[in-house]
Amino acid sequence: MNIKPSAAIRKNYNEISQLCKRSGGPVFLTKNGEGDLVVMDIEAFARRESMLLLRESLVVAEEGRLSGKSGYSIDEVSNMMKAAVKEVLDGQRG
The missing domain is CATH 1.10.287 (Helix Hairpins)
Known part of the structure; x- marks a missing residue:
């Protein structure tokens, strides 16, 4: 399971995008240590x-x-x- 802080999407969009594509699974983003969003490759x-x-x-x-x-x-x-x-x-x- 891939978990990243929400700030990672702002600072490292390309890295998060590549992680989604490479893993084929969702990346869970946290905010203040709590689950906030799920990001995944469109395919x-x-x-x-x-x-x-x-x-x-x-x-x-x-x-x-x-x-x-x-x-x-x-x-x-x-x-x-x-x-x-x-x-x-x-x-x-x-």
């Missing part, structure tokens, strides 16, 4: 947001399954995937 943030959205979708799907909502068969999913791939490929050609 790491985008990955984290994508993961959270995926997890949210999976939770919704699992809740539906547990409540008895019908799902799709393997054949139905296969056909949907083939149609989606075809749509993307057709869109690239035209």
Whole structure:
């Protein structure tokens, strides 16, 4: 875990930026010894947001399954995937 005083962001922005990029994780900034801010690389943030959205979708799907909502068969999913791939490929050609 990377922890820096908040003054470090003002004095050493480039160093903090490189630390975020190099570690791929957040840097925690403190103010008067207490947690204040979290700074992270934009790509790491985008990955984290994508993961959270995926997890949210999976939770919704699992809740539906547990409540008895019908799902799709393997054949139905296969056909949907083939149609989606075809749509993307057709869109690239035209």
